[in-house]
Amino acid sequence: MKPIYSKLLYSIAGTASLAALASCSEKKADEHRPYNIVYIMTDDHTQQMMSCYDNRYMETPNLDRIAQDGVRFTNSFVANSLSGPSRACMVTGKHSHANGFTDNTTCVFDGSQQTMPKLLQKAGYQTALIGKWHLESLPTGFDFWQIVPGQGDYYNPNFITMENDTIQEQGYLTNLITELSESWLDKHKDSDKPFALFIHHKAIHRNWMADLKDLPLFEDKTFPLPANFYDDYEGRPAAASQEMSIDKDMDLIYDLKMNRSNKDSRLKEMYESFVGRMTPEQKAEWDAFYDPIIEDFYAQNLTGKDLTNWKFQRYMRDYMKTVKSLDDNVGKVLDYLEQNGLMDNTLVVYTSDQGFYMGEHGWFDKRFMYEESMRTPLIMHLPKGFDKKGDIPQLVQNIDYAPTFLDLAGAPIPEDIQGVSLLPLLKGETPQSWRTSLYYHFYEYPAEHAVKRHYGIRTERYKLIHFYNDIDVWELYDLQEDPSEMHNIYGTKGTEELATQLKQELVDLQKQYKDTAALSLNGF
The missing domain is CATH 3.30.1120.10 (Arylsulfatase, C-terminal domain)
Known part of the structure; x- marks a missing residue:
């Protein structure tokens, strides 16, 4: 059963009368309505690679700003660790079987169904989505949207506009999504309405192509292999049969950029299509960085564990460089909100569509219900009136985002939404009836990585x-x-x-x- 508080139905007209029955903390928060929402979601960003969760590998100062100023959820999870299904869970507040988008290979999201953005619109919100959608159908429920087709491209990407035109923008995708988001706030935001802006990044998705200016970073770092890197999967036949190991399945050309005219791989053609999008100037800078690494790699003629360790080190560095650009761009969004006086009245959420393996069990990718994949970062800057700071330990899931945003907006939460509102936790309350367990279901097999x-x-x-x-x-x-x-x-x-x-x-x-x-x- 849902906790009782998740059933509270607010309406614009009834806010005053309900406030009279609410706790002091609820009164304090409600005085500042309506709140704006800025939801920043990345792809495959794992807690291990955020210094507010784990400082073994890299610093993420701008993400840490959110956590230090607001709250950090220490037990945040997804319902289906795969990009499209996770996004469908977020936008509907329902598990995959209920929203109809169970996997990336066979499903098209039914945009006619009830979604949280549509319900926010009914509550008087202006809604916008910029970046990665990845649900195979065009977005609905947004007053403005501009999305990348499918996974999107890191360099000089295409965007689909509301006019159903496909246009190409010049530059690096993470920067472009931030620039387009700020442009929407400047040019299209209705000052008479609260807004919900969804900033959806491709980063840090495979194949981890960094911004040119970040290519030299982290090259002096050497990372210890996770303790279970050479897992033998004893007693776990499903784990043994996967095809997502750094040793056997990580592609030297596609993933690690070791491209040579006389070398081939399963994904070489796709990698060459990615770098083929670059301008001559971009490609020259890219090659100037990678060519010496390529020459040195093939000269070493590595085999066995030496090769596997080399692949792990390159993977870690490329992933971190892609995170660096993401963190810089989160900082730009925070700076914009501060400079325009929006922080006090805006909920800022940062999360990822799922976790990711950084060598644990010898893997990259996600999909499994194991911790590194199911667990996801979730940090929030809270608007004025919410006093909670620090860690929130309760079990939460990405189906909870939709009811939380509706609750914050003072909008009714439909009975068929399966998540619960996190608002009581953001108000510093410790509900006695909070959930004690989470449900997970992964469907995409047979498919890439054979999970x-x-x-x-x-x-x-x-x-x-x-x-x-x-x-x-x-x-x-x-x-x-x-x-x-x-x-x-x-x-x-x-x-x-x-x-x-x-x-x-x-x-x-x-x-x-x-x-x-x-x-x-x-x-x-």
Whole structure:
């Protein structure tokens, strides 16, 4: 069941009367309505690569500004760790089976369905979306949008406009999305309405092509391999059968830019199409950086673990360079909001559509329900009137964003939205009835990276996963004793009662969210 507070229905006309019944903190916050919303979402940005979560690798000073000034969610997760499905969960407030967009390979998002931006429009908001949409249909519910086709290109990208024209912009995509967002605020924002601006970046998606000015960065850094980099996947057949290992599956040309005329790879043609978008001046600067690295790499003739370690080091550096541009651009957005007097009345949200593996289990990419993939960063700058600062430890999920924004706007939250509003947490409250577990379901198989279909439940301490379709395997992890999820304890002596309890809670969630197809697969 949803907590009682998530059912509170606000309306513009009824705000005053409801405020009389609200707590002091609610009164204080409501005095400042209507609030603006700036939602910044990146692609494949993982907590390990944000210094406000993890300072082992790099500094992200502008993202840290948000966390230091506002709140940091320490247990934030997605419902389906894949770009399109995750975005559909966010925009609808519903799990994948309920919003109809379960995977990237077979689905087209039904734009006629109820979405959070449409509900914000009804509440009097002006809505805008700029950047990556990745739902195969054109956006609906936005007063303005300009999106990249599919994944988008890092250099000199195409954009689809509201006139259904495709135009090419010159420059680096992360910078362009920020510039277009600021342009919308300058030229198109209606000063008589609150606004919700969705800034959706391609970064830090594969293949991690950095801005030219950032190419020299991090070249002096050497990174230790994660402790489980050479995971043998014992007791985890689904993990063993994936095709997302840095060792075997990371492409030397497409991913790591080691292109030579006499070398070939499965994805070489795609990489050459990416760099083929560059102007002669851009390509010259790109080649000036990579050519010496290419020559040195092939001269070494690396094999075995030496080659795998080299691939890991290049991957880490390229990923970090792409993060650097993203962090710089988040800083530009924060500066704009401050300079234009918008920070006090604006909720600023930064998150990613899912987590990512930085060598854990030997992997890159996402998809699995394991921690690095399911867990996602979530930090927020809160508008004036919200006193909460610091960490929020409750279990939250990306289906919660839609009801949170509606609640903030004073708009009704429809009964069929499956997420819960985070507003009480942002007000510093500690609801006794907060959820104790999260539901996850991944569908995209067979497809890129060969991750088996699976669903499961995550509690504060435990995780139960069922891999199904062409496999029937259960996995159980004690996250307190085994945070790296190396030891599947399902079926081991002494875990029978725990497994039974978790299975019942899993069934309860499947019934609550009406995932009837999964219910039939449990086999117990």
